[in-house]
Every structure is written in C-alpha cells, then in structure tokens.
Amino acid sequence: MKIRTRFAPSPTGRMHVGNLRTALYAYLIAKHEGGDFLLRIEDTDQERFVEGALDLIYKTMAETGLVHDEGPDKDGGYGPYVQSERMKTGMYLDYAKQLVEKGEAYYCFCTKERLQKLHEEAEEKGADVAKYDKHCLSLSKEEVEEKLAAGVPYVIRQNNPTEGETTFEDVIYGTISAPNEELDDMILIKSDGYPTYNFANVIDDHLMEITHVVRGNEYLSSAPKYNRLYQAFGWDVPVYVHCPTITDENHKKLSKRHGASSFEDLMDLGFVPEAVVNYVALLGWSPSDDREIFSLEELVEAFDYKRINKSPAVFDMVKLRWMNGEYIKKMEDEKYYEYALPQIRKVITKDLDLKKIADLVKSRIEVFPDIDEKIDFFQELPEYDIAMYTHKKMKTNSENSMEVLKELLPRYEALDEYTIPAIEKVAMDYVAEKGCKNGQALWPLRTAVSGKQMTPGGAYEIMEILGKDESLARIRKGIEMLEQQ
Numbered sequence: 044m045k046i047r048t049r050f051a052p053s054p055t056g057r058m059h060v061g062n063l064r065t066a067l068y069a070y071l072i073a074k075h076e077g078g079d080f081l082l083r084i085e086d087t088d089q090e091r092f093v094e095g096a097l098d099l100i101y102k103t104m105a106e107t108g109l110v111h112d113e114g115p116d117k118d119g120g121y122g123p124y125v126q127s128e129r130m131k132t133g134m135y136l137d138y139a140k141q142l143v144e145k146g147e148a149y150y151c152f153c154t155k156e157r158l159q160k161l162h163e164e165a166e167e168k169g170a171d172v173a174k175y176d177k178h179c180l181s182l183s184k185e186e187v188e189e190k191l192a193a194g195v196p197y198v199i200r201q202n203n204p205t206e207g208e209t210t211f212e213d214v215i216y217g218t219i220s221a222p223n224e225e226l227d228d229m230i231l232i233k234s235d236g237y238p239t240y241n242f243a244n245v246i247d248d249h250l251m252e253i254t255h256v257v258r259g260n261e262y263l264s265s266a267p268k269y270n271r272l273y274q275a276f277g278w279d280v281p282v283y284v285h286c287p288t289i290t291d292e293n294h295k296k297l298s299k300r301h302g303a304s305s306f307e308d309l310m311d312l313g314f315v316p317e318a319v320v321n322y323v324a325l326l327g328w329s330p331s332d333d334r335e336i337f338s339l340e341e342l343v344e345a346f347d348y349k350r351i352n353k354s355p356a357v358f359d360m361v362k363l364r365w366m367n368g369e370y371i372k373k374m375e376d377e378k379y380y381e382y383a384l385p386q387i388r389k390v391i392t393k394d395l396d397l398k399k400i401a402d403l404v405k406s407r408i409e410v411f412p413d414i415d416e417k418i419d420f421f422q423e424l425p426e427y428d429i430a431m432y433t434h435k436k437m438k439t440n441s442e443n444s445m446e447v448l449k450e451l452l453p454r455y456e457a458l459d460e461y462t463i464p465a466i467e468k469v470a471m472d473y474v475a476e477k478g479c480k481n482g483q484a485l486w487p488l489r490t491a492v493s494g495k496q497m498t499p500g501g502a503y504e505i506m507e508i509l510g511k512d513e514s515l516a517r518i519r520k521g522i523e524m525l526e527q528q
Contacts, residue, residue: 151178214285
C-alpha cells in the first residue's frame with residue numbers, strides 16, 4: 044500500500060508553528076516511505092478567509108522545501124484540491140444525504156434562539172459545552188419534507204448513539220475510548236450549504252485515499268465522531284497520528300502573544316527557513332541518537348513517526364537561536380551575504396567594504412538582526428568611558444594606554460600601505476621594541492578605534508575597514524580623552 048498524507052490548511056492568515064509541524068510530519072511520513080504528500084486547501088469557513096493567505100501558504104511551503112506531489116496546482120487525479128471547488132459539485136451534500144438515508148444523520152431546523160437557550164441552560168448546569176438534545180431527530184419524514192419544501196433553514200447533524208462507547212487507535216496515544224453519551228451530534232452541513240471542516244475532511248481523506256492523517260492533539264476529542272462517520276460509510280479508517288501540544292517557555296499554549304507563533308514571524312526575526320524546519324521537526328519527535336542538526340533530506344531518512352512523544356513540546360527560543368547560528372556559520376558565503384547585506388545597510392551608510400564587515404560577524408551571530416549592535420561602531424564611534432582602557436589581564440591602564448596610542452600614532456600616520464599585514468607589522472614591531480605583551484598594545488588600540496569592549500574583529504581588521512583617516516582620527520580622539528582625565 045502506497046502511503047499518502049496530506050496537509051490541509053485553511054487560508055486564514057500566517058502559518059502557525061503548529062501547522063508547519065503538521066505539514067512537516069505529514070511530508071516526512073510520506074517521503075520516508077516513498078509515498079505521496081498532498082496539499083489541500085480547506086476554505087469552507089468563509090468568515091475566517093483572509094485575502095492573500097493562500098499565496099502565503101504556497102510561499103511558506105516553497106521556502107521550507109515541503110514540495111507537494113499533488114495539490115491545486117498539480118492535479119494527480121484526485122482533484123479538485125480546494126474544498127470550495129469540491130463543494131460546487133454538490134458531493135458533500137450528497138454524502139450527507141446518504142447518511143440521512145442510513146439513519147446516521149438527520150435534518151435539524153432548530154432556530155438560533157433555541158440553540159442559544161440550550162447553551163444558556165448548559166452554562167447554568169456548569170457544562171463546558173452545550174450538547175444538542177436531538178430535538179429534530181423525532182421529526183417524522185413528512186414533517187421534514189414539509190419544512191424542506193417550505194424553505195425552512197436547516198443543518199444536517201450526525202446521529203451519534205447515546206449508549207456504549209467508541210474506541211479508536213492513535214499511533215502516539217494508543218487505544219482511546221470515549222463514552223457515546225459525551226459525543227455531540229456535530230453539524231455536517233451548515234445552513235449556508237457548506238460542509239463543516241469535521242465532515243469535509245473525512246470525505247476528502249477517503250476520496251483522496253489518504254492513509255495517514257497527521258494533526259494536532261486538539262482533534263483527539265473529535266476523532267470518535269470521525270470514526271463513526273468512516274464506519275457509517277463502511278470505509279477504512281486511516282492511521283491517526285495526533286501530535287503533542289506546542290507550548291511556550293512558561294508551558295502555556297504557543298500563541299500570537301508569544302511573538303513568534305508563525306513561520307512568517309520567525310522569518311521577520313531573522314531566522315533562516317532550514318533552521319526553523321530542523322527545529323520544528325524536533326518539537327515532539329526525537330531521532331534514535333542524540334543528533335540535532337538535520338537537513339530536510341536527512342530528516343526524510345531518519346524520521347520514524349512512532350518516535351513522536353505524547354508530552355507537550357516546549358518552543359525554546361534560546362535553542363532555536365543557537366540552531367540558527369549553526370546554520371549561518373555553515374551557510375555558503377554568497378547566500379549568507381545576500382541575507383546579511385540588507386541588515387548591514389540599515390546600520391552602515393558610509394562608503395565602507397560591507398562584504399568585509401559581513402565576514403567579521405558571520406560566526407558571531409545567531410539571527411541576522413544581531414548584526415546591528417555588533418557593527419554600529421563602524422558607522423560612528425560611540426561615546427565610551429575611558430575606564431575601558433583599564434584591563435587587568437592585559438595589564439593596561441589609562442597611563443600606559445595613552446603612552447601606547449601616542450607612540451603608535453605617528454607610525455600609523457607614516458604608513459603608506461594600509462592593509463591588515465601592514466597594520467599588524469607596525470603593532471608587532473612596536474611590541475618587540477618595547478618587550479611588552481601583545482595585549483598591552485592591542486587592547487588600547489582596539490578600544491580607541493571601536494569604543495567597545497567586545498567587537499567582531501580585532502584592531503587590524505577594524506582599522507583596515509575604517510580606513511586610514513578614520514582610524515587615525517579615532518586614535519587621536521582616544522589620546523585626547525585620556526589626556527583630559
């Protein structure tokens with residue numbers, strides 16, 4: 044049997060991290076076994092439809108490398124792959140009517156007012172949700188036909204039993220049983236004629252021959268009702284893979300308030316798609332060894348969905364930042380520069396070698412916005428405290444720092460070739476002449492040209508990038524500050 048999985052997002056906005064993980068796991072399950080991965084758009088909830096969200100889905104799938112084998116743009120013989128287009132064929136209503144004929148569903152003509160009253164009564168009893176009371180199930184066939192002929196608005200509800208229990212299997216959570224008395228008669232067809240997500244996804248999964256259904260564990264409570272639909276039609280139930288909840292560091296459900304709840308949010312924060320995919324794969328799944336860095340191809344090879352954990356997965360921003368930093372370090376220079384350049388240009392407007400600046404910070408950042416504070420001194424010498432010249436380990440203080448700068452200044456003024464080797468030679472000749480440690484000369488020099496305690500490069504690299512005139516001006520400024528103490 045060929046494995047077929049699907050990702051079925053709703054075009055309601057940015058792709059949540061939980062949705063991305065569902066898509067990724069569905070992709071990995073299919074590809075690990077050489078199966079097919081489908082993209083299906085579930086747009087039956089017209090009220091929540093967001094303009095441009097569909098483009099965002101395609102963009103996210105492309106950027107993450109989750110290439111679908113079938114979808115709205117790739118018909119594999121199971122189309123259409125958009126629910127609203129499938130609905131136009133009348134198929135969902137036809138299937139719902141089949142269930143009505145079998146006694147597995149029924150027409151419900153209850154008004155909003157009556158349903159509201161049920162809701163209020165449930166609240167008074169302290170119930171979490173209002174369970175429909177099967178009021179319209181008692182209508183005779185004649186009464187139903189009369190109301191339909193008169194154009195009375197209706198929905199079609201699933202007819203669930205009130206006794207016994209429904210049992211289903213989940214790969215992650217094992218055998219789960221739910222008492223039938225707790226099962227609500229969920230709506231299959233809404234009053235606008237659209238199918239509910241709960242109904243359409245069962246029909247579509249069956250018709251598209253989906254073998255493994257991957258979704259969040261918030262759907263565990265609906266699974267018995269799905270199972271009853273499969274049984275009512277006499278269809279095979281797919282393999283269920285319900286993924287654990289993703290929480291923030293405080294063990295609260297990951298939400299928009301977290302600030303990084305969607306793939307787009309993470310892109311805006313300067314993460315790279317490959318790192319995000321790698322990290323998201325590990326939110327609930329662990330490989331057979333302690334390895335953490337995987338390319339998508341390596342994930343396909345290593346992924347065993349039976350190793351998904353049922354415990355909630357914590358979205359650890361510190362861990363993701365570290366992982367992203369590892370990806371940046373290994374990134375090809377050309378690609379890295381493409382990412383880094385816009386960030387550098389936000390900070391540096393002077394005519395400096397931006398490529399050299401980018402190279403300096405490559406191994407020192409975790410996300411691209413980290414670049415800003417690491418390079419801002421190239422644009423302008425920050426105000427700094429002369430206490431920075433004092434460094435116990437380097438054996439420097441204000442007095443000997445001033446001496447170093449005053450003695451190095453004319454040597455650098457006389458330097459014609461302003462390259463790193465030439466700049467270094469001046470400093471090293473001075474160290475040899477004085478018989479002092481390297482740090483005793485280089486600490487004051489770097490402090491003067493950068494105004495910072497920590498920089499992405501040493502004095503030589505900084506001076507070469509700044510150029511001769513600017514370097515000398517900053518050394519003179521350092522001398523002036525030390526003289527005024």
